[in-house]
Amino acid sequence: MELADRIATFRATLEEWLHGLYHGMIAHPATEKIEQEAEDLEDAFMLACFPDAFGIPSPVSYYTAELLPYLGEEYAAWERRMWDRQSLIERKGHQYHF
Amino acid sequence: MSESTTTTRSEDATAVDDSTGTEFVFVGGKGGVGKTTVSSAYALECVEAGLETLIVSTDPAHSTADVFEQTFDDDPQPVEGYDGLSAMEIDPDQEVQEHLTDLKRQLNDQLSAGMVNEVDAQLEMAHQTPGAYEAALFDRFIEVMRNADPYDRVVFDTSPTGATLRLLALPDLLQGWIDRLMDKREHSIDLYEKAAIGNQAPRRVMDGDPILARLQARKERFEFAGEVLREQSSFYLVLNPDELSIRETQRSLAQLHDADLPVEGLVVNRLTPEPESHEEGRGATYLRQRVETERDRLERIDREFDVPVVATIETRVEEVRGSLLEEVAAELNVSVN
Numbered sequence: 457m458e459l460a461d462r463i464a465t466f467r468a469t470l471e472e473w474l475h476g477l478y479h480g481m482i483a484h485p486a487t488e489k490i491e492q493e494a495e496d497l498e499d500a501f502m503l504a505c506f507p508d509a510f511g512i513p514s515p516v517s518y519y520t521a522e523l524l525p526y527l528g529e530e531y532a533a534w535e536r537r538m539w540d541r542q543s544l545i546e547r548k549g550h551q552y553h554f
Numbered sequence: 555m556s557e558s559t560t561t562t563r564s565e566d567a568t569a570v571d572d573s574t575g576t577e578f579v580f581v582g583g584k585g586g587v588g589k590t591t592v593s594s595a596y597a598l599e600c601v602e603a604g605l606e607t608l609i610v611s612t613d614p615a616h617s618t619a620d621v622f623e624q625t626f627d628d629d630p631q632p633v634e635g636y637d638g639l640s641a642m643e644i645d646p647d648q649e650v651q652e653h654l655t656d657l658k659r660q661l662n663d664q665l666s667a668g669m670v671n672e673v674d675a676q677l678e679m680a681h682q683t684p685g686a687y688e689a690a691l692f693d694r695f696i697e698v699m700r701n702a703d704p705y706d707r708v709v710f711d712t713s714p715t716g717a718t719l720r721l722l723a724l725p726d727l728l729q730g731w732i733d734r735l736m737d738k739r740e741h742s743i744d745l746y747e748k749a750a751i752g753n754q755a756p757r758r759v760m761d762g763d764p765i766l767a768r769l770q771a772r773k774e775r776f777e778f779a780g781e782v783l784r785e786q787s788s789f790y791l792v793l794n795p796d797e798l799s800i801r802e803t804q805r806s807l808a809q810l811h812d813a814d815l816p817v818e819g820l821v822v823n824r825l826t827p828e829p830e831s832h833e834e835g836r837g838a839t840y841l842r843q844r845v846e847t848e849r850d851r852l853e854r855i856d857r858e859f860d861v862p863v864v865a866t867i868e869t870r871v872e873e874v875r876g877s878l879l880e881e882v883a884a885e886l887n888v889s890v891n
Contacts, residue, residue: 458852478666485748491757494745501738504731508679515724516731517648518689519772521657525574528665532672 502527502534509535556837560811576702578782580710580722583792584802588823589875590617592867593711601639602883605706609633610698611643612691613713619645621875640705642698649690654681684815688721695721696779710718723813725780732773740764788818790864793855795822795848800855807861819864821886822852827868 466548505520505527507513514520581593593609599608608630611618618641619625622633628648630640657677661670680686695710702708743758743766750756760766791806793799803820810816810817828845830840855863865886 490745490749494742494749494757495746497738497742499628501735501742504735504738506676506680508683509676513683513685515683515685516728517680517683518653518686518729519732520735522764522767524677524773525657525660525664527769528661528669528673531676532669534671542813 496529499534499537502531503538506531510538555570576705576708578699578702578708578710578784578787580712580787580789581792582712582806584794584799587681587792587794588867588874589613589792589801590621591879592821592823592880592886593709593789594618594621595874595879595886596790597707597709598636598879598883599886600707600709601636603692604638606638606704607640607709608698608702608705609641609709609711611641611711612646612694613711614645614647620873621879623875632731639782644691644694644698646687646691646694649694649827650681650686651688653693654678688724690806692721692724692779696775699779699782720809721781723809725776725783726813729776729780730771732769732776734813736766736769736773739763783815787815789815790819790821791817791861792821792823794824795851795855797851801850804859807859817861819862820855820859822855822863822866823854824869825866 503510505523506517508517578592579596581589581596583589590611590613597607597609600663609618611626622636622641624641626641626643628642628644630642633641653796654677658674661673661677665673690715698708740760743756743760743763746758747756747760789810791803793803807817824847826841826844829841852863852866867882867885870878870882872878
């Protein structure tokens with residue numbers, strides 16, 4: 457009986473470790489990547505909505521201004537990100553954990 | 555524009571869709587060629603044919619008020635002395651201001667004070683871009699189209715800028731744009747949803763996303779406008795028998811043609827009256843020469859444009875108003891049906 461118990465404990469620990477490894481190496485970075493991709497897409501969306509924030513006149517900004525009450529926080533964050541972003545590599549680069 | 559008004563607006567749209575009776579007529583042309591005179595005269599013709607008619611002026615100078623010697627605002631008002639004729643005047647500047655105020659109010663409802671400041675600059679900027687004026691005007695056009703139920707005929711006396719005509723080509727362009735925006739938004743939300751592992755809540759959810767709802771509402775309005783412009787509208791251009799006016803008309807024709815909105819006819823206004831044959835002297839000689847050149851130009855118009863000249867109107871000594879307007883209306887033999 458004792459041996460069986462010990463094997464079960466060992467297996468549980470191993471499973472936990474494996475799950476942790478899988479999460480840390482595969483699942484978590486992947487989620488992060490997907491989220492970053494979503495963020496990038498959102499940035500593109502914002503840029504398409506408000507190009508005049510960067511001096512590009514747009515015929516739709518009058519209409520997309522209607523979205524601002526709902527995009528307020530995203531807008532502020534986006535503008536900061538866009539001004540801060542040094543290069544595309546910098547942004548893409550920090551998705552990888554070495 | 556709150557959520558509730560959005561829904562009533564779309565209800566209005568279906569109401570109009572059901573009764574396809576209303577016809578829209580757009581009168582365009584270079585500044586100062588007499589668009590207001592022609593559109594007012596045309597509106598009178600429609601009234602005489604027993605049609606309930608609304609004339610909409612978008613010219614900031616608003617000469618409809620002068621023609622009918624009555625002041626109008628941006629609600630349809632019956633024109634005194636003419637049964638079945640109403641008029642309204644749209645002021646795009648005022649529309650832009652109202653749109654801005656409305657959005658600012660919503661901004662204050664939705665966001666914290668600090669955030670409002672961040673976004674405010676963008677809001678102001680969006681309302682000062684060159685397109686804002688046209689966008690506001692276009693919005694108003696759509697409103698008029700949606701509430702056109704009580705009228706059989708709506709005549710738009712457009713403002714002289716080429717922009718108004720270009721405006722009419724917008725629905726397709728804007729629809730495409732909004733489509734792409736919605737696509738991006740959907741895609742990013744989808745990714746956010748996928749990124750949420752386990753029992754984490756995704757950062758954004760597709761259901762009830764206010765941005766998507768808003769874009770969708772916009773898209774429907776543009777679709778509606780595009781449909782009305784293609785199926786229930788006709789376009790007329792007014793021109794004078796002079797070089798500039800002819801060239802401008804050529805450009806407008808090409809623009810409208812590109813937008814798949816073919817022009818029904820041309821109205822040549824301000825033709826010089828011919829003197830009696832026994833008249834001599836400088837005045838008569840001058841008039842004869844002018845009539846001669848104008849005849850040449852009329853022939854040129856006939857030859858070069860593939861759109862028929864539906865009416866020619868002689869120039870008047872006085873401003874066209876009152877009984878003179880009825881005379882002009884009689885000269886205008888555009889079929890109203």
